[in-house]
Amino acid sequence: MAMRVKEVADLVGISVRTLHHYDEIGLLTPDETTESGYRLYSDNNLQMLQQILFFKELGFPLKKIKDIIKSPSFDQQEALELHRKMLLEKRHRLNKMIATVDKTIQHSKGEIQMTSKEKFEGFDFSHNPYEQEARQRWGDDAVDNANTKLGNMSKAEQEAMSEEMSAIYTKLAALRHESPASEESQAAINDWYDFLNKMGHYSLDAFKGLGQLYVDDKRFTKNIDGFGEGLAEFLRDAMAIYADKKRK
Known part of the structure; x- marks a missing residue:
């Protein structure tokens, strides 16, 4: 069932303006437009929007996302599997950092003592283990924008x-x-x-x-x-x- 832009915005939690912008730059164009000018988004449009937001979460700029998903060789299933790997790695790093914050709170209250090494657990600026796979699939520029300069x-x-x-x-x-x-x-x-x-x-x-x-x-x-x-x-x-x- 086709959805209007406001319905999609409310469903996803992004602004109508953002969806209009995606349409204007050719990143996500709704499959239908009514005679009155209302944009109508299909299930396929929603699947692609999900893919776009996964790329955004991993730090890819909109221009590069467009290049990737518009490529004839783009494989949505393959992309989802790599997204999952990268997000799991990101979650692992965040969990370690949250644990460090929790310990720091206890340390500041005098409840525990932290070593200097413990204070910096979670601050790992090494490359994501799936970086090379992403480079091979989507190109160096995309990954360079998704990572910090600290990796080297x-x-x-x-x-x-x-x-x-x-x-x-x-x-x-x-x-x-x-x-x-x-x-x-x-x-x-x-x-x-x-x-x-x-x-x-x-x-x-x-x-x-x-x-x-x-x-x-x-x-x-x-x-x-x-x-x-x-x-x-x-x-x-x-x-x-x-x-x-x-x-x-």
């Missing part, structure tokens, strides 16, 4: 990067009761912006959007607030102020 670092460099990230978060947590617009807060946020751009390219808009995600996605909020209650909201506000000022 030595173990020592990875540990140094983890320590730097922890230091930035610790500093930000100590500032979370201050004004996010203060000079000190903005200096710390600048360090966070520079750090993120060592791993990939973050525009000011993307940086601001990431800050909003810290609050909108409760999984992010829980992990970030493990460093200090209210830190996620502080980061959102400070990152928005930083981005807006830099654009002027």
Whole structure:
């Protein structure tokens, strides 16, 4: 049964505007359009939308997703199987990091003692074991956009990067009761912006959007607030102020 764009948006949890954008760039064009101009999405359209969102979850940019799914050699079943492998690996890494956050909370309360090594468990910047398979199937550019630049670092460099990230978060947590617009807060946020751009390219808009995600996605909020209650909201506000000022 065909569905209108608003029905699809409500079903999936994305905006009507996003679906319109996918149509405009030729990524997902509904199979039918009524005489009144209403877009009608078929079951096949919904299957392809699911595929697109799987690729997005793994970090693929829209342009590359379009190239992949429009290719005559694209195999949906094969893609789903590889998506599953990569998502399971991602879940494994996140579970380890969540466990580290939980231990850090206990450590900060004085309930347990953590070794220096334990503080950085889960911060694994090595390549996903299915990366080479993805490279062979969909090309280097797609995978390069789905991974960080940290993958080529030595173990020592990875540990140094983890320590730097922890230091930035610790500093930000100590500032979370201050004004996010203060000079000190903005200096710390600048360090966070520079750090993120060592791993990939973050525009000011993307940086601001990431800050909003810290609050909108409760999984992010829980992990970030493990460093200090209210830190996620502080980061959102400070990152928005930083981005807006830099654009002027």
